[in-house]
Amino acid sequence: MVHTFCQDGRYLALDVDSGAVHMLDELGYEVVSRWEKSSKEEIVEALAGRFARAEIEEVAGEVEELIRNGTLFSHDESLYTPQTALKPGVIKAMCLHVAHDCNLRCKYCFASTGSFHGQRLLMPLEVGKKALDLLVARSGGRKFLEVDFFGGDPMLNFKVVKELVAYGRELEKKYDKKFRFTITTNAYALDEETIEYFNREMSNVVLSVDGRKEVHDAMRPTVKGTGSWDRAMKNAQKVAQARNQQNYYVRGTFTRDNLDFSNDVLALADAGFEQVSVEPVVLSPDSPYALLEEHLPGILEQYDILYKEYVKRRADGRWFSFFHFCVDLQGGPCIKKRLSGCGAGVEYIAVTPDGEIFPCHQFVGRPGYCMGSVITGEIDESIREKFAAAHVLNKEKCASCWARLYCTGGCAANAQAFHDDLTKPYEMECEMEKKRLECAIAVQAAELEG
Amino acid sequence: MKHIKTIANSCINKGAGTGCGECQASCQSACKTSCTVANQSCQNKGEKVYNPARKNA
Ligand code: SF4
Ligand code: SF4
Numbered sequence: 001m002v003h004t005f006c007q008d009g010r011y012l013a014l015d016v017d018s019g020a021v022h023m024l025d026e027l028g029y030e031v032v033s034r035w036e037k038s039s040k041e042e043i044v045e046a047l048a049g050r051f052a053r054a055e056i057e058e059v060a061g062e063v064e065e066l067i068r069n070g071t072l073f074s075h076d077e078s079l080y081t082p083q084t085a086l087k088p089g090v091i092k093a094m095c096l097h098v099a100h101d102c103n104l105r106c107k108y109c110f111a112s113t114g115s116f117h118g119q120r121l122l123m124p125l126e127v128g129k130k131a132l133d134l135l136v137a138r139s140g141g142r143k144f145l146e147v148d149f150f151g152g153d154p155m156l157n158f159k160v161v162k163e164l165v166a167y168g169r170e171l172e173k174k175y176d177k178k179f180r181f182t183i184t185t186n187a188y189a190l191d192e193e194t195i196e197y198f199n200r201e202m203s204n205v206v207l208s209v210d211g212r213k214e215v216h217d218a219m220r221p222t223v224k225g226t227g228s229w230d231r232a233m234k235n236a237q238k239v240a241q242a243r244n245q246q247n248y249y250v251r252g253t254f255t256r257d258n259l260d261f262s263n264d265v266l267a268l269a270d271a272g273f274e275q276v277s278v279e280p281v282v283l284s285p286d287s288p289y290a291l292l293e294e295h296l297p298g299i300l301e302q303y304d305i306l307y308k309e310y311v312k313r314r315a316d317g318r319w320f321s322f323f324h325f326c327v328d329l330q331g332g333p334c335i336k337k338r339l340s341g342c343g344a345g346v347e348y349i350a351v352t353p354d355g356e357i358f359p360c361h362q363f364v365g366r367p368g369y370c371m372g373s374v375i376t377g378e379i380d381e382s383i384r385e386k387f388a389a390a391h392v393l394n395k396e397k398c399a400s401c402w403a404r405l406y407c408t409g410g411c412a413a414n415a416q417a418f419h420d421d422l423t424k425p426y427e428m429e430c431e432m433e434k435k436r437l438e439c440a441i442a443v444q445a446a447e448l449e450g
Numbered sequence: 451m452k453h454i455k456t457i458a459n460s461c462i463n464k465g466a467g468t469g470c471g472e473c474q475a476s477c478q479s480a481c482k483t484s485c486t487v488a489n490q491s492c493q494n495k496g497e498k499v500y501n502p503a504r505k506n507a
Contacts, residue, residue, distance in 0.1 A: 018460035028453035059453045071460055093475035144472050182478060206482070245501060251481065274501050279483050319501045323481060326489035329458035333490050334468030342477040342485035361482060405462060406488040408476070429484070437488060448457050 002073055003402035004033045007442035008308060013072070014441060016402050017079055020071035021329055023445050027051050031059040035073065079405075082394045083339075088346045088384040090140035095350040095361045096131055098123040098160055099152040104186050104228055106220045108255055108281045108289045121353035122157045128164040130374040131351045136175050137377070148182045150350075150361055155189040165201050182206065184251075186220070188228050190235040195242050203247060207236040210252040211264025211278065218257065219289075237272055245274040249323065252278040255289040259298050262306040269313065269320040277323035280432060282362075282414060296428060300435045307439045311446045327406065327440035341408030345371065345387030349379075359387055362413030369416075387412065390422035397425055407433045 001016040004024070011029035013022045024032060027047070034043045044056045066072035101120040102109070132147070139145055147168065149161050161183070168179040182204040198205050209232050210216035217227030236250055250273040254261035261278055268276045280299070283290040291299065310325060332338075342348060345359030349371070357372040357379060358364045372379035392398045392409030401407070410425030410433070418426045476487050 013454075015460075017462065019458070019462040020456060020460050021458040023455045023457050025453045032454075055453075062451045062454045065451070066454065066456070071456060074460075076464075090471070092471065093478060095478070142471060146475055146478055148478050180474070184482065204478075245504065277481050279481050282483055317503075319503060321501075323489060324484075324486070328489065329461055331463070332461055333473055333487050334463045334465075336469035336471070337473055337476075337490070338462065338487055341487065343475055344477070344485075347471070348475045348477070360477065406486060408485050408487050411477075411483065411485055433484065433486060437486075440488060445457055 005438050015072050017076045018074040028059050086388040088388045090142050091138040092142045093146040093348040094135050095148045095150050097352050098149050098154045099156040100353050101156050102152040104220050123353035125160050125163050127355045129167055134374045136171050144178050146180045150184050153186050155185050187232040187235040195239055205248040207250045209236050209250050211267040215258045249275045249277045253281050255281040262302045274320045303435050324436040325440045325443050329444050338405040339392050344412050395423045403434045403437050406437050
């Protein structure tokens, strides 16, 4: 399978099964786009009115050479064969919901402003310890274990966070493991001391700031209803600086109220952040902030607008990285990773303050998806198997999708929320994912050309 | 080649020694809402891209 596309006047082709990428001239694009559906003769005839026959033949020769090299129209049957007997294997990553409570009342919060559709709760130290024990016990030979402190806002239970990190360091020695602790916070409650602590112990910090002050303040009020931007922004900037602009992300959310979100990405870059991620809100269609299908053309256009500005800024000394415009075309993860994706419910689990286990942070509180408890140490293997089976190779829609080895089959939480079926990806997400991937590939091409 | 310039060769690594599973869980890293692995590196070789001006200091 080959995907051809044009981004800002640049023609590109991705050979799906090999991952090779080619830059084309207009004629090259026309020929490659037709190759699978038409014979060489038909292509020459179809294009003869616009291009010289000799030139068209020349392109065809180039295509044939690349096919022989295995970098165009390559085919690997194993990538189209459903995998049925998948065993869930080890658990290696955990999202610890240390605080189902928050100091902000964000209107779009999937956690229902921090409480996750339940009571406001803080995770007791003992529950956290049991969770880390379980992770170690279920991690087999895996050395690197990931634990994200999440909420609500985990800073509301920071004492326990610190105690759990200390406990994790003990476990590392005892069991020859390496914890990669990360924290996701709204930055509102940070101070010099916590920032210094993050630098010592957290391998990544995700800071939630939405971008422009007016956008952020409209969505992310404090408990008292006042804006949180001033304080969150100032703290987030300090974190970014203290981490030398590495190993952190400033992460925004866009909703129906800021469909011009490219301006928020750029506002974050203007504020001095070099690692930026701005994500579409995921809410059911009846929410007043939800993104609907009718918004999609405008959203895709925003990525185009952002693309242009992004390439320009990176070239003129205002370098920054936008999470979804990054793709590693030279290496990247191995095929197993490309097929297994987020690992929710399989190698990745989320733990609530009272020790219940869910497939991932987005599933927390969804009826029917509690899959065990860290207190008893029991995990429902049938749920793990169900998630393992929702593999990109087993999803009908993904079989013909060119983005499959990058997207890995879509978010299971969205598939469940929108279709109540883990194997049916959410369409809006697919369209955005594919657009962002085209932009990411084009960024590489643009930067190679200089 | 005149019309087609290859900018990246085959990168889908299917070789021996792959699948060690030591890499990061994708959704944890930055977004918490997507399973994309496009921007991930292999634990055994990859380096995350930082501002080249900082030379990955
Ligand atoms: S973009 Fe959609 S169809 Fe394509 S691989 Fe991802 S989830 Fe599957
Ligand atoms: S199911 Fe969705 S939200 Fe959950 S870990 Fe996977 S990509 Fe992330």
